[in-house]
Amino acid sequence: MMTIDFRRETFPIALPGIFSVPKCPSLFDEIPETTLKKGAVIFNELNAHLFVYKVTKGMVRLYSIHDGKEMLEDYYQPGEMFNCEALLHNDQGEMVAKAMTQGTAVKKISVHAFRQAITANASLYEKVLSSISASLSRTQERLRSITLLNSQQRVVQFLASHTMKSGRRVGYEWVVKPAMTHQEIGSIIGTGRQTVTTALNKLRKNGIIHFNRSYLIVRDMEALLRLLD
DNA sequence: ACATTAACACCAC
DNA sequence: GTGGTGTTAATGT
Numbered sequence: 160m161m162t163i164d165f166r167r168e169t170f171p172i173a174l175p176g177i178f179s180v181p182k183c184p185s186l187f188d189e190i191p192e193t194t195l196k197k198g199a200v201i202f203n204e205l206n207a208h209l210f211v212y213k214v215t216k217g218m219v220r221l222y223s224i225h226d227g228k229e230m231l232e233d234y235y236q237p238g239e240m241f242n243c244e245a246l247l248h249n250d251q252g253e254m255v256a257k258a259m260t261q262g263t264a265v266k267k268i269s270v271h272a273f274r275q276a277i278t279a280n281a282s283l284y285e286k287v288l289s290s291i292s293a294s295l296s297r298t299q300e301r302l303r304s305i306t307l308l309n310s311q312q313r314v315v316q317f318l319a320s321h322t323m324k325s326g327r328r329v330g331y332e333w334v335v336k337p338a339m340t341h342q343e344i345g346s347i348i349g350t351g352r353q354t355v356t357t358a359l360n361k362l363r364k365n366g367i368i369h370f371n372r373s374y375l376i377v378r379d380m381e382a383l384l385r386l387l388d
Numbered sequence: 389a390c391a392t393t394a395a396c397a398c399c400a401c
Numbered sequence: 402g403t404g405g406t407g408t409t410a411a412t413g414t
Contacts, residue, residue, distance in 0.1 A: 310391065340405065351392060356406065372400070372405070 186276055186283060187213045190266040195258035201265060202242065204253040210267040212256075213240045217263030220343070221256045231346040233294050234259060236325060240290045245270050260337055305349045313348040314358035315386045318368070322377050333377040338370060 219235040326333040341355040369376045
């Protein structure tokens with residue numbers, strides 16, 4: 160009877176994880192996950208300092224509010240940690256995290272426990288850094304996109320990168336399931352939902368994509384990428 | 389020209 | 402019924 164199934168983390172080589180999704184395997188393994196409905200609050204400005212989280216299913220949106228309007232700050236996908244800023248002392252302002260999609264699941268660990276874990280396992284600290292670094296890169300990329308591209312190009316660019324990152328390859332096509340709402344896509348790329356709808360419909364009319372409420376298929380990724388030249 | 393906003397109908401869960 | 406989508410008209414830059 161073999162019961163030894165612990166996977167101990169050893170890093171003989173320090174890999175520059177440029178393309179790797181920052182993960183935190185051992186620390187969150189034992190934690191039960193919480194499943195949330197779309198729109199459910201994960202943390203708000205009052206309790207943002209208490210926990211560090213990891214997404215296990217679905218997507219999480221992080222936003223702030225200015226003059227009653229929501230400003231999307233960042234978003235997170237399965238395997239990614241978020242709210243690592245809570246480990247630092249500086250206040251991030253009034254941030255709220257919500258489940259972006261139905262059936263989003265997260266795990267959480269208290270800031271105190273996380274700090275203790277870091278003292279026992281220094282490689283955790285690197286994961287915190289790469290998580291924050293990945294968040295910064297995403298935000299820079301969104302800023303660049305909003306500055307340099309028009310809304311149609313932004314839709315195309317987001318669609319291509321999001322599909323290749325989170326979609327499943329099926330033959331020559333890519334399937335993204337569950338589909339994001341046009342509203343959510345709009346908040347990420349900084350445009351209105353009508354603009355997203357019309358841009359997606361144009362792509363659908365050209366046979367490059369197909370979509371309905373539950374999934375989205377990229378039929379011709381090369382044609383999609385060609386639109387960015 | 390490009391994009392946003394408001395408005396309305398339609399449809400799915 | 403609520404929320405998401407398709408479409409158009411008015412308006413702004």
